[in-house]
Amino acid sequence: MSSSPAVADGRKNAGQRSAGAKAMLLLLGLVWGLNWPAVKVALSGVSPWSLRTVGLGAAALTVFALGLMRGRKLAVRSGRERLHIAVAGLLNVAAFNILLTFAQLGAATSRVAIITYSMPLWATLFARIALGERLDRVRLAGLLLGACGLAILLLPLIGGGLPHGVLFALAAALSWAAGTVYMKWARLTSDPLCIAAWQLLIGALVALTGLLSFEGLPHWSQWDHLSQRVLIALGYHILFGMALAYVLWFSIIALLPAGVAALGTLLVPVVGVSSAVLVLGERPGMTDLSGFALIFCAALCVLMPAGIFKRG
Template sequence: MSTTDKAKTTTADPNASIRGARLLVLLLALAWGLNWPMSRLTLAELPPWGTRFLSLGLGTLVLFMVVVISRRRLLIRPANLIHVTVAGFFNVAAFNILNIEAIASGNASRAVVIAYSMPIWAALMAWLTVGEVFDRVRVLALLLCATGLVTLIWPLAQHGLPFSALLSLGCAFAWAIGTVYMKWADIDADAITITAWQLLVGWIFIGAGMLIFEGPPPDVTALHVTTIGPLVYNGLIGFGLAYSLWFTIVGRLPAMTASLGSLLVPVVGIAASAAILGERPTLTDYVGFALIFAAAACVLLRPNVRHTELPE
């Protein structure tokens, strides 16, 4: 190969890498977006705590395998264990139990959109706790988000306490708390390794809750294929593969482009819930979805945003 050919190949490689990473953004949105209706399908035969115990256990195993195969440092410093435990409780255990309970008691598309109001709450909490600037754009995002939530929840409140919507909101708050805590803790370790340990901690918390509220783990040998398939999807794709994709994307693309992966998730979640579960959001739902989506875009699609959130 001539010197000129080598130069052309070297020049082309970065562009090919960026194009490949952009494709990963779309794959990531599909992986996470489908995870919500798939979670609903597992509930046909499994209780909420049991389904998360099984799927999260599989996802944790997959992510630790990624850490080992990619020759990343597996262990973290003992001083960081408390940080990982706190973050694992909020980011993994609380988030996943609240979201599966919200899906079980309500509408999957509504649950995913309300949960993805997280960036607004994280920005507000970061302003209150770690002194981040809460500028006009973030104020606008907060107003849009609040209006969107009222638009979604008010019609439901006419018929009693909108329990599923409140669970989804709690899910967003738990995710935001975990995100801000990790930003404050600023752990000096590989991001995938930290995530794997958070999953393990969350899985332990969920396992303890399952034993208290539901009893021993479900017998997977008695499940139908229509339940096993979504369960395996949750574990292998929704947890294991999606986390690996996210950190690959963050490492290879500008933050604003990576943020599109997060913003596309609720769009895919709504479409997939309609196609798979037959959910039909009302016009009011769509207005609420649009307002919350716009609010999240205000926070995420900003130059030089540093991604510290654990993806969900």
């Protein structure tokens, strides 16, 4: 029996929404990937604390505005939820973004991007320890590949002492993973858009606190000397790398399964490393590329839906 016109139209609309979400996922990979060299260029004229204060502040305002436009409930009434959102915001947004900024000051952008995207591996390991989540063969293989990739990247540097940028990148990956597992453990019930908006605001307030503590009140005269290249990079970071990217991300996760959305983010380090070569003139060595290949494959293993290789 053929499907009714209503069912057929529903399938057609669902297919169109899925196709649109996948197109947005591709755009997000490009936007977030290009944000890596944009941040590096912006840091040549803007302090890390200023960059994160403005960037996270713009992202928070954008997500709050998106939530209001969609009629979402943005108030968190439960004291328990407020506490857990605050802790997750400190780990997932504040520490992650601030550590990454200082990482880019102390190491090549391509290497920072490669090390940072070990974060799904750490999240898988932390989930096993803290939540008792089981590891199938694919995830165990992913952890092994990731360990080998990090070893290839880090062992040659240990003799002369690991650069601060590398340590900050590793700390950022660990912070993101800890925040992700903490959110799973907390079992938050608030609207995801609400959670994201408040976490971004917490990140912006932490960055502002750092700015006022280490640099004092900002003066507009500090921005007069910025070159056109720095201003373009800063504008890209604020408007595209933060504001647009978060709008795209929350639109995507409303339309696609979380696993598909997570797999789509693997485009980000590929674009990040490639754009660092093209825009910044970086030349990753064979060690970097080998480590990147292993970590990329490892992340692919741990982000795949469980049981994907099992026969039905």
